[in-house]
Amino acid sequence: MIYRKTHRVLVQGITGKQGTFWSEKMMACGTRIVAGVNPKRAGQTHIGVPVFASAQQAMEREPFDIAVMFIPPAMAKDAARDAIEAGARMIVILTEHIPAFDVMAIHEAANEHGARIVGPNTAGLVTPGEGFVGIMPGHNTNIFQPGDVGVISRSGSLGTLVCLNLTRAGIGQSAFLGIGGDPMIGTTTRDALEALDRDPRTRAIVMVGEIGGSMEEQAAAYAATMQRPVVAFIAGRSSPPGKKMGHAGAIVTGNAGSYASKRAALEAAGVTVVDTPSEIPTVLRRRMAAEVAAAE
Incomplete structure (x- = not known):
């Protein structure tokens, strides 16, 4: 669960205000963001990163190890399951106030597929000198x-x-x-x-x-x-x-x-x-x- 500079990162919700801001900060200090997700902007490039309709589509084109979620509570379960089923090794869930039954469903999916969940309501991971994933001031x-x-x-x-x-x-x-x-x-x-x-x-x-x-x-x-x-x-x-x-x-x-x-x-x-x-x-x-x- 320690972030390394060799990890390839997917940002779910990359085109939003917070997703954009923190993705730029992550990349500036070395984090390898290889893809983003926003179904409404699939096929576009945002801050130099290709955007896909789903994590599963992103995995086919730009394989990733870690998914980080800038996703509202009501959409968090589906986004997490998308990343888990795509094959992410770790999901960093920044979102708080996710309904309890949705959180249970996320953990069940992660256990089934062997994925590590960090969060919900986490600020993320930092490895100084290598990069960070989340909303910590790792930069x-x-x-x-x-x-x-x-x-x-x-x-x-x-x-x-x-x-x-x-x-x-x-x-x-x-x-x-x-x-x-x-x-x-x-x-x-x-x-x-x-x-x-x-x-x-x-x-x-x-x-x-x-x-x-x-x-x-x-x-x-x-x-x-x-x-x-x-x-x-x-x-x-x-x-x-x-x-x-x-x-x-x-x-x-x-x-x-x-x-x-x-x-x-x-x-x-x-x-x-x-x-x-x-x-x-x-x-x-x-x-x-x-x-x-x-x-x-």
């Missing part, structure tokens, strides 16, 4: 710089803040994985953690979590087996129980998904949990230095 070198720290976040804005703080501290990133904020996402925090743990370019990992659900607790179980240092920030420490805060998945019922539960699980697994994002660079440097010392 902004003040925020993203190549390095060896992987970053995982449900939130695009919090993920951006963390990467900005890292870059300002002189710490580059190996990859940013935005997993999405909806309750039914296709890639979990643990999935992303495992992917970065397998990545030879990643030396340490920053995990940006939120209250609600059990993804951080599940990720903690895997973090306990890791050699790479992990630093985490959990948003929502002051949120009242039973009240939905921010993302659709950020709701706490009793002790399940609470800040205390997540922090306790992560710390028991050897993860350093900070109180504020600004602490991450200092704590990360300390953990990485300790790792080097232990190896000597």
Whole structure:
């Protein structure tokens, strides 16, 4: 699920305002966008990219690995199924507020065809120095710089803040994985953690979590087996129980998904949990230095 410059990208909804803007930014920093989809403009070329009536038609002419969706909620299910059935290996679903039954249908299709879903309601993927897919400011070198720290976040804005703080501290990133904020996402925090743990370019990992659900607790179980240092920030420490805060998945019922539960699980697994994002660079440097010392 880590974006690489060798990946070929399809943009569904490329001719819209957001599709156009972000496609231009993606291409400017190296992303290989090979085709777009808009049934009403099939056969045309838009911002230098051929446009097709469907993902399946695009795959026949311009084979792609990743599809990214700039598609309204009511049309998201059909667009995702089109890309999945065309043979996309990964679908980056930026759309939020997709009806729950449609999301379930998307996941069912992805499981059937062996496709990876990132999202819904994701900000996308960034690999500094190679490109990005989605709506993260991967083109902004003040925020993203190549390095060896992987970053995982449900939130695009919090993920951006963390990467900005890292870059300002002189710490580059190996990859940013935005997993999405909806309750039914296709890639979990643990999935992303495992992917970065397998990545030879990643030396340490920053995990940006939120209250609600059990993804951080599940990720903690895997973090306990890791050699790479992990630093985490959990948003929502002051949120009242039973009240939905921010993302659709950020709701706490009793002790399940609470800040205390997540922090306790992560710390028991050897993860350093900070109180504020600004602490991450200092704590990360300390953990990485300790790792080097232990190896000597």
